[in-house]
Amino acid sequence: MPRPMKCRKVCHFPQILEFSPVDIKTEREPVILAVDEYETIRLIDKQGFSQEQCAAFMQIARTTVQRIYESARKKLADAIVDGRPLRIEGGDFWLCNGQSANCGQHGCFKQMVYQQYKIEKGEHIMRVAVTYEKGQIFQHFGHTEQFKVYDVQEGKIIDSKIVDTNGSGHGALAGILTALNADVLICGGIGGGAKAALEAANIKLYGGVSGNSDDAVAALFDGNLEYNLC
Template identity: 55%
Template sequence: MPRPKKCRKVCCLPPISQFVPAGEDVSCRETVVMTVDEYETVRLIDNEGFSQEECSGYMNIARTTVQQIYDGARKKIAHALVDGLSLKIEGGDYRLCDGKERYCGCGGCRRHRLGYMDETQKEENL
């Protein structure tokens, strides 16, 4: 029996969850589905500049798991780009960052930044 999957910590849901090629009717074409945790690994590694090790620490999973998720995500992105398919981001085993950690390391968690700023202001007022 396989081990149960660990929920991966995700900073926030993507602001745009579907991408469609311009100038073509894609309603009858295949859609590539990327999970939210796959999106998060691409965001952290490619956009935020995290190493796989840092990404694994942030998402609370093993580095090898990050590598597998990231490789799968890149294949899906390539498939959508090369074959002109739409890409949809949904589902997966994840939990959203609750902003209760002092520093989560993501560098872009609005919920965390607001909570951290409120906490800092409270400390300064003491």
């Protein structure tokens, strides 16, 4: 019987999920790069990790990293040499929430968020984050400077806190929500890459919402929140 595949830890969900040649004239089958393959490229080629360091970071064996990395490089070569579109999706991975033992060794922003805003979430508590500005729902997820985070129990808000994003780019915001142990995000406009990152982190999204932040959370639990499914 084959050994079960070990799920790979991924720190950064890709900011951009699709790349296409600018002069492509005929439709070509895209190359699919898995998220865990992307992570080996990010760590080894971008961050300069050795394969041993990459393996420790992703919490898998070095031989597994070597195999994933070789597959990723081959796919990148296919996309570049053959002029094919590249799409990042799928893979066997889990998004780090900043609480892993080796996160602090490399200045992980999620661990800094987790330590700064270490909000205990009790049993039967749902944590709702809202893009926030001056009491209102901020309309551009990728540029939000604050989240307001609510703890809700039995449909009632029992606690809330405003969390600064410290200028984090849109690719890091889903990671901040993961570090905060958010279950739900209420926001205005949001792009496809951020949606995919939230889905990977099992954070339920209510997009296209405007108005007062507190009222939106109350409406969510009253079943009256108006939002966009797409």
